[in-house]
Amino acid sequence: MKTAGIITIGNELLYGSVVDTNASYIGQRVTEIGLEPVCIITVGDKASQITQALEIACKKVDVLFITGGLGPTHDDITKRIIAESIGQDLVFNSEILKNIEMVFTQRKITMPKSNRIQAYFPRKAKIIANSIGTAPGFQVQYLNTEIFVMPGVPCEMEQMLDEQVLPWLTTLSQGKTILHRWIKTTGIGESSLSLLLENVIKKANNIKIASLPQETGVNLRLTAEGKDKEEAGQHIQAVEDVIVNKASQYIYGMDDDLLEEVVGRLLSKTKATVAVAESCTGGQVASLITNAPGSSAYFIEGVITYSNFSKIARLDVAEATIRCHGAVSAQTAAEMAQGVRQISGATYGLSTTGIAGPSGGTKAKPIGLVYLGLADSNGVKTEKLMLGMERKANKTQAALASLNLLRQFLVNGKGHSGQSN
Amino acid sequence: MKTAGIITIGNELLYGSVVDTNASYIGQRVTEIGLEPVCIITVGDKASQITQALEIACKKVDVLFITGGLGPTHDDITKRIIAESIGQDLVFNSEILKNIEMVFTQRKITMPKSNRIQAYFPRKAKIIANSIGTAPGFQVQYLNTEIFVMPGVPCEMEQMLDEQVLPWLTTLSQGKTILHRWIKTTGIGESSLSLLLENVIKKANNIKIASLPQETGVNLRLTAEGKDKEEAGQHIQAVEDVIVNKASQYIYGMDDDLLEEVVGRLLSKTKATVAVAESCTGGQVASLITNAPGSSAYFIEGVITYSNFSKIARLDVAEATIRCHGAVSAQTAAEMAQGVRQISGATYGLSTTGIAGPSGGTKAKPIGLVYLGLADSNGVKTEKLMLGMERKANKTQAALASLNLLRQFLVNGKGHSGQSN
Numbered sequence: 001m002k003t004a005g006i007i008t009i010g011n012e013l014l015y016g017s018v019v020d021t022n023a024s025y026i027g028q029r030v031t032e033i034g035l036e037p038v039c040i041i042t043v044g045d046k047a048s049q050i051t052q053a054l055e056i057a058c059k060k061v062d063v064l065f066i067t068g069g070l071g072p073t074h075d076d077i078t079k080r081i082i083a084e085s086i087g088q089d090l091v092f093n094s095e096i097l098k099n100i101e102m103v104f105t106q107r108k109i110t111m112p113k114s115n116r117i118q119a120y121f122p123r124k125a126k127i128i129a130n131s132i133g134t135a136p137g138f139q140v141q142y143l144n145t146e147i148f149v150m151p152g153v154p155c156e157m158e159q160m161l162d163e164q165v166l167p168w169l170t171t172l173s174q175g176k177t178i179l180h181r182w183i184k185t186t187g188i189g190e191s192s193l194s195l196l197l198e199n200v201i202k203k204a205n206n207i208k209i210a211s212l213p214q215e216t217g218v219n220l221r222l223t224a225e226g227k228d229k230e231e232a233g234q235h236i237q238a239v240e241d242v243i244v245n246k247a248s249q250y251i252y253g254m255d256d257d258l259l260e261e262v263v264g265r266l267l268s269k270t271k272a273t274v275a276v277a278e279s280c281t282g283g284q285v286a287s288l289i290t291n292a293p294g295s296s297a298y299f300i301e302g303v304i305t306y307s308n309f310s311k312i313a314r315l316d317v318a319e320a321t322i323r324c325h326g327a328v329s330a331q332t333a334a335e336m337a338q339g340v341r342q343i344s345g346a347t348y349g350l351s352t353t354g355i356a357g358p359s360g361g362t363k364a365k366p367i368g369l370v371y372l373g374l375a376d377s378n379g380v381k382t383e384k385l386m387l388g389m390e391r392k393a394n395k396t397q398a399a400l401a402s403l404n405l406l407r408q409f410l411v412n413g414k415g416h417s418g419q420s421n
Numbered sequence: 422m423k424t425a426g427i428i429t430i431g432n433e434l435l436y437g438s439v440v441d442t443n444a445s446y447i448g449q450r451v452t453e454i455g456l457e458p459v460c461i462i463t464v465g466d467k468a469s470q471i472t473q474a475l476e477i478a479c480k481k482v483d484v485l486f487i488t489g490g491l492g493p494t495h496d497d498i499t500k501r502i503i504a505e506s507i508g509q510d511l512v513f514n515s516e517i518l519k520n521i522e523m524v525f526t527q528r529k530i531t532m533p534k535s536n537r538i539q540a541y542f543p544r545k546a547k548i549i550a551n552s553i554g555t556a557p558g559f560q561v562q563y564l565n566t567e568i569f570v571m572p573g574v575p576c577e578m579e580q581m582l583d584e585q586v587l588p589w590l591t592t593l594s595q596g597k598t599i600l601h602r603w604i605k606t607t608g609i610g611e612s613s614l615s616l617l618l619e620n621v622i623k624k625a626n627n628i629k630i631a632s633l634p635q636e637t638g639v640n641l642r643l644t645a646e647g648k649d650k651e652e653a654g655q656h657i658q659a660v661e662d663v664i665v666n667k668a669s670q671y672i673y674g675m676d677d678d679l680l681e682e683v684v685g686r687l688l689s690k691t692k693a694t695v696a697v698a699e700s701c702t703g704g705q706v707a708s709l710i711t712n713a714p715g716s717s718a719y720f721i722e723g724v725i726t727y728s729n730f731s732k733i734a735r736l737d738v739a740e741a742t743i744r745c746h747g748a749v750s751a752q753t754a755a756e757m758a759q760g761v762r763q764i765s766g767a768t769y770g771l772s773t774t775g776i777a778g779p780s781g782g783t784k785a786k787p788i789g790l791v792y793l794g795l796a797d798s799n800g801v802k803t804e805k806l807m808l809g810m811e812r813k814a815n816k817t818q819a820a821l822a823s824l825n826l827l828r829q830f831l832v833n834g835k836g837h838s839g840q841s842n
Contacts, residue, residue: 014458016449017631019442023463027437037435038470040463042444049459056477180436191493191533201495210466211494212433213574221438276725282711283697283704286725290703291813293779301731304697304707304723306716310765314722344731358714368527386529390553392712 001225004035005061007053009068009078010152011044022067022157029161033170034178034225035063045075054085058145063169065161068152070135072114079120079138082149086142088122096127100134128164132156137165178225179232183243184257185250186217186400193218196247204239215396216259217250252407259403260292266410267298267347274406275344276302277315277336279327280354280370284399300344305336315339328353330371330382337373338380348409349375350402354385356394370398374405381409425456426482428474430489430499431573432465443488443578450582453644454591455599456484466496475506479566484590486582489573491556493535500541500559503570507563509543517548521555549585553577558586599646600653604664605678606671607638607821614639617668625660636817637680638671673828680824681713687831688719688768695827696765697723698736698757700748701775701791705820721765726757736760749774751792751803758794759801769830770796771823778812791819795826802830 006026012018023040030037041057043049050069057064069078083090097119104111121127121138128137128150135151137160148165150157185193190213194201197220201209207224222239226232244251252259267274276285286302289295303314308327311317317335325331333351341349354370361367368387373380385401387394427447433439444461451458462478464470471490478485490499504511518540525532542548542559549558549571556572558581569586571578591599606614611634615622618641622630628645643660647653665672673680688695697706707723710716726732729743738756746752754772762770775791782788789808794801806822808815 013445014448014461015452016445016447016458019440019445020461021440024434024437024440027435029437031436037437038465038467039474040435040441040461042461042463044459053460180438189530191535192530194494194535195533208432210432210496212439221433223436278704278707281708282716282720283699283707283723283725286704287702287708287816290725290727290777291816293812295703296727296781299703299727301727301735302704302723302725303735304704304711304725306711306720306722310722313764314724343734356711360717388524388528391714395708395712 001034001036002062003060004030004037004063004065005057006037006040007050007057007064007066008040008042008152009045009050009066010042011075013042013068014044021154022152025154025158026065026067026161029166030063030065030169031178031180033166035169045069045077047077047081050078050081051085054082054142058143058147061145064145064147065165066147066149067157070118070137070149070151072112072117072134076117078149079117079122082140082147083122086122086140088124088140090120091123093119093121093127096121096136099129099136103134128160130156130160131163132159139165139168177227177229177232178223179229179236181222181236181240182255183220183222183240183251184217184253184255184259185220185247186252186259187404188218188247188250189213190218193220193247193250197243200239200242200246206235207239209239216400217252249408250404252404258292259400259407260288260295263289263403263407263410264292264295264298266407268294270410272347272410273298273300273344274348274350275300275340275346276402277340277349277351277373278302278304279306279311279336279352280356281352281395281399281402282306282356284395285350285352285402288399288403300346301340303340311336315343326365328355328365328369328371330373330384333371333373333382334375334380335373337375337382341375347376348406349373349380350406351375352398352402354387354394354398356398357389357391368394370394370401372398372402372405374409376409422455422457423483424481425451425458425484425486426478427458427461428471428478428485428487429461429463429573430466430471430487431463432496434463434489435465442575443573446575446579447486447488447582450587451484451486451590453599453601453642454587455597456590466490466498468498468502471499471502472506475503475563479564479568482566485566485568486586487568487570488578491539491558491570491572493533493539493555497538499570500538500543503561503568504543507543507561507568509545509561511541512544514540514542514548517542517557520550520557524555549581551577551581552584553580560586560589597646597648598650598653599644600650600657602643602657602661603676604641604643604661604672605638605674605676605680606641606668607673607680608825609639609668609671610634611639614641614668614671618664621660621663621667628656628660630660637821638673670829671825673825679713680821680828681709681716684710684824684828684831685713685716685719687828689715691831693768693831694719694721694766695769695771696721696761696767697823698761698770698772698794699723699725700727700732700757700773701777702773702816702820702823703727703777705816706771706773706823709820709824721767722761724761732757736764747786749776749786749790749792751794751805754792754794754803755796755801756794758796758803762796768797769827770794770801771827772796773819773823775806775808775815775819777815777819778810789815791815791822793819793823793826795830797830 336351351373757772772794
């Protein structure tokens with residue numbers, strides 16, 4: 001497997017004024033065509049820093065991508081420094097100057113003299129055209145490393161990489177494909193998930209499994225290599241099947257799937273609708289559901305009943321239920337879910353009630369205690385969660401759990417195939 | 422000037438599955454306290470790559486920040502590799518294990534055995550507590566370089582850096598004080614704000630002004646240097662006063678202020694309460710309000726009336742209003758705000774109705790059109806917004822604008838001093 005390195009150049013990257021999206025873009029694209037990225041180095045617009053990064057990278061990698069510092073201003077020194085480092089002089093290219101002048105003519109601006117510098121390249125460089133800006137890229141070789149130098153403006157770099165550099169590289173790579181698959185989970189922590197999948201991870205020889213905790217839950221990335229897409233796909237599928245079988249109750253989707261969109265698709269499939277009654281999540285369940293485009297087709301309405309008065313007045317929760325069991329109880333959650341289903345006429349009613357913190361906890365009902373309710377025409381089920389100490393995290397976790405409860409019910413309760421608990 | 426380096430560790434960064442925001446965050450923060458970042462190196466979860474990055478960085482910089490690979494799973498090898506590289510063995514710390522176990526106890530989960538590894542540290546390391554996760558950081562010295570190792574989860578890293586690492590580093594700097602002040606705005610874009618403040622920014626000689634667009638709005642950072650805190654503070658105050666005077670309608674707070682907490686304090690001051698009726702924001706206004714601890718004291722209830730039926734049934738919006746003016750209109754917004762105020766008995770009723778997208782727009786009522794309502798005992802006012810094309814951004818911007826409308830009203834309408842439009 002050929003290795004790849006990335007050097008991104010610019011003071012703004014070091015000082016954090018700009019987040020380096022070029023590096024992740026290149027990383028993703030070159031991984032897809034079967035190169036293995038092994039390092040990213042970011043340096044400022046300073047000769048010594050660029051020289052050193054180049055020396056380090058060229059000793060390590062087969063293919064090197066460099067971005068930034070090809071503009072016409074005084075701090076754009078990338079081209080000059082690379083030419084010096086690889087022992088080539090800069091040569092003027094009149095064809096390229098004509099192209100640059102044309103960009104200015106089209107914009108009805110006189111070309112500033114400073115832009116002439118963009119028509120100079122290392123003597124043996126192959127020039128890579130820039131179809132949307134004035135800074136062409138170029139390709140050179142140094143110490144057995146293929147070096148591609150591209151502008152730092154993300155849209156120019158991306159177009160140059162996708163349309164010119166990658167097709168070129170693909171023809172050089174020898175019959176290997178790398179494939180990725182994301183498995184997206186919610187409602188289980190990273191260490192518990194890795195414990196649950198311990199044996200799968202141990203036995204998975206020809207694929208790599210990485211776990212990435214996000215606010216929405218832990219995402220697993222499966223990576224496989226094969227002589228073609230089909231072979232790599234088979235390696236992934238084998239492991240994916242085992243994982244889905246072991247952890248289905250937590251797995252809501254693959255790749256770009258979002259929990260709220262998965263739930264939306266499941267509801268739409270059966271023309272079902274949903275309404276929500278929220279206490280501790282304070283509107284976040286509804287907000288999550290309505291993040292999905294087209295949710296107005298299945299989301300009827302929501303009520304946020306923060307006070308006891310509101311639970312009774314809006315949802316017909318019995319005063320006695322709150323008095324006997326408390327507002328934070330399975331009984332209240334159940335009556336809230338049934339209440340909102342009734343007033344809205346929705347197929348399903350969802351509810352949340354709990355203690356988000358930072359105050360309001362007792363020994364019997366500590367911060368982080370949450371009850372979820374789910375009502376349909378056959379009755380109501382509730383679920384108890386024990387979350388953490390942090391208010392916002394508790395709201396988010398409870399909202400996700402509420403949606404995941406509905407998802408599980410739609411998948412299993414309604415006899416959809418493909419997953420089982 | 423002391424130099425700083427950053428090493429970020431994780432295959433997901435190399436493969437571009439995740440954009441490296443930790444590096445830019447650290448770069449920005451350490452620049453603020455007067456260090457000069459000179460390189461960022463990103464490597465994968467591989468011993469040889471980490472060792473090499475460490476060797477390169479320690480030869481170059483005075484202070485080194487490392488993030489990632491402190492979790493409990495098999496690919497978290499950062500601690501072991503650093504210990505080996507600097508020639509220290511890993512030592513078990515029973516105090517830290519107790520802290521980690523406590524996090525699990527609070528969540529009522531048995532700690533997986535794998536988490537024990539998070540209680541091991543290089544022998545001479547100073548441990549840095551993690552107040553929101555299970556992975557503590559630590560500090561060691563190697564080849565005249567001060568090394569700070571932090572977790573890769575951005576919120577954990579940011580809190581550790583801001584609350585522990587930076588104060589520590591600041592005390593090491595000699596005889597100069599650098600002071601920062603954040604001015605937090607919402608409801609105005611970065612370029613409009615910079616135009617509004619053009620003269621202020623030009624004339625501000627001895628302080629630096631940076632603007633940072635966030636989801637919540639544009640934050641301005643004022644940075645001043647002085648021989649002591651008092652002198653630096655005076656430089657900042659002079660410029661801050663001019664900015665607050667020019668842009669008060671957009672400025673909701675300073676430093677750590679959050680819009681929802683500012684509004685909550687204003688409501689609490691006069692023992693006022695609020696209820697919300699949401700259409701296009703789908704629960705996000707309520708969710709934002711209830712993010713603030715203690716919001717149950719002033720937030721009565723919310724209704725999310727996504728359908729016309731629900732607007733009429735829940736809020737008593739006149740059928741004729743929707744028929745004549747449409748669900749997305751100032752008239753409907755006004756009746757929604759008045760309706761929710763009436764049913765809840767709250768001091769203030771807030772409402773939103775609009776077209777979030779990506780579908781549902783017409784020529785007369787395009788995607789991004791939103792009406793806000795605010796009702797009190799004297800009547801109702803409405804505001805029209807013209808937002809963008811992106812559904813989630815529209816929801817967020819409309820929710821923030823609704824809260825800012827209430828904030829402006831509480832500050833001006835009620836005669837509170839301190840700000841004027």
